[in-house]
Amino acid sequence: MTPASTTHSVDASTQSRALQLALAGLLGLFIIGFMGFSHIEAVHNAGHDYRHSMAFPCH
Amino acid sequence: MNIFRNVVFTAALAGLLAGIVMTVLQAGYTVPLILQAETFEGAEAPHSHAATSGEVGEAAVDDHAAAGHSHGGEAWAPADGFERLAYTALANIVTGIGFALLLVAASELAGGIANWRQGLIWGFAGFAVFTLAPGLGLPPELPAMPAAELIARQVWWIGTVAATAGGLALIAFRATPLWALIGVVLIAAPHIIGAPQPVSHDTPVPADLHRRFVVAVTITNLVFWLALGVAVALLRTRFAAGLSAKPQRRLA
Numbered sequence: 001m002t003p004a005s006t007t008h009s010v011d012a013s014t015q016s017r018a019l020q021l022a023l024a025g026l027l028g029l030f031i032i033g034f035m036g037f038s039h040i041e042a043v044h045n046a047g048h049d050y051r052h053s054m055a056f057p058c059h
Numbered sequence: 060m061n062i063f064r065n066v067v068f069t070a071a072l073a074g075l076l077a078g079i080v081m082t083v084l085q086a087g088y089t090v091p092l093i094l095q096a097e098t099f100e101g102a103e104a105p106h107s108h109a110a111t112s113g114e115v116g117e118a119a120v121d122d123h124a125a126a127g128h129s130h131g132g133e134a135w136a137p138a139d140g141f142e143r144l145a146y147t148a149l150a151n152i153v154t155g156i157g158f159a160l161l162l163v164a165a166s167e168l169a170g171g172i173a174n175w176r177q178g179l180i181w182g183f184a185g186f187a188v189f190t191l192a193p194g195l196g197l198p199p200e201l202p203a204m205p206a207a208e209l210i211a212r213q214v215w216w217i218g219t220v221a222a223t224a225g226g227l228a229l230i231a232f233r234a235t236p237l238w239a240l241i242g243v244v245l246i247a248a249p250h251i252i253g254a255p256q257p258v259s260h261d262t263p264v265p266a267d268l269h270r271r272f273v274v275a276v277t278i279t280n281l282v283f284w285l286a287l288g289v290a291v292a293l294l295r296t297r298f299a300a301g302l303s304a305k306p307q308r309r310l311a
Contacts (some may be wrong), residue, residue: 004076020063021164024070028160035154037213044195045136050150053089055190055199057212 062167065298070163073290080286081155082148084279090147092272094202110269117178152233158185163291165224168220169232172292183281190202190280192223192246197256199276201269204262219249243256 017025035047044051051058165174166181173196192215200206222245229242262269 017062018168021066021167024063024066024160025164027067028070028157030165031157031160032154033152035157041134042136045134046146047150048136049085049090049093050145050154052087052093052200052202053147053276053279054154055194055197055280057197057206057209057216058200 063132066160066163066167069294069298070159070292071156072294073154073163073201073241073287074154076155076290077283077287078148078152078155078161081279081283083146085147085151086144088275088279089146089272092268092275093202095268096203096264096272099201122276141151155283158189158284159291161185162287163206163295166291167227172295174296175289175292178288178290178292179285181291182284182286183232185287186284188220188224188227188283190277190284192249193219194273194277196250198269198273201264201272203264204269205257205259207257211255215249215252215254219254222246222249 035043036051036054038044038047048058137146162181162185172181174176196205196211197216198220206212226242226245229238231244233239233242
């Protein structure tokens with residue numbers, strides 16, 4: 001491997017790592033958003049005490 | 060997708076543990092106060108926020124009616140007692156995993172949580188971002204308490220969380236005073252703008268009950284975040300020693 005191609009593959013794996021971490025973070029945001037901010041009535045009622053206890057804005 | 064898998068696995072376990080801790084704390088300290096406040100809700104109006112917020116204006120009434128808070132109305136709601144607690148536990152665990160995903164992703168981008176003390180620091184940062192900062196403008200509410208329009212509060216809450224997280228990151232990971240100053244401005248900005256407040260703060264809920272609730276919510280969230288940070292730290296070091304003993308790159 002030439003030095004140039006080595007650098008390239010390191011960059012690619014760093015990028016892939018950042019991308020995977022970003023994906024995991026997005027998944028987390030999606031979960032919190034769904035549970036904490038859902039306007040779906042059943043989800044809202046199921047998580048009622050939880051949302052009050054987390055101080056999420058509620059009804 | 061090795062890193063993604065490891066992050067999800069670590070977050071799922073840490074979120075499960077911290078969610079269980081949180082459920083026990085809520086059952087002991089916050090839920091009894093919520094149930095007590097609900098007795099005032101019944102006393103004030105026939106079980107619906109729409110009626111109590113009549114003076115807030117048409118839009119707010121519509122919003123409250125749409126958001127719905129009528130236990131035992133048309134919409135499904137868990138039965139009081141065990142079923143209600145079970146759904147609270149489920150919500151705690153699911154969102155615990157969500158918060159854990161964010162915590163692991165953010166900390167790995169910054170180099171990873173190396174030990175339990177760093178876990179405490181990251182946990183405290185999560186507490187500051189998700190509880191302390193939004194709680195200053197929008198203190199934890201009990202049922203039967205008036206509040207501004209839901210969407211406006213949700214927007215302020217999300218903006219405050221984002222600004223506080225960004226500000227803390229600038230202070231922690233940028234070495235120059237200018238970036239630190241920008242970080243402080245970011246953290247202060249949502250509070251200078253101010254959270255949406257209700258037209259009137261009149262409520263049948265006694266001030267002392269609300270004060271106890273604010274303290275209970277703040278402290279239970281602090282313990283939740285510290286438990287989450289330490290759990291992530293311990294699981295991460297465990298995996299680094301065990302699952303990926305093969306000389307890969309550092310564990311995600």
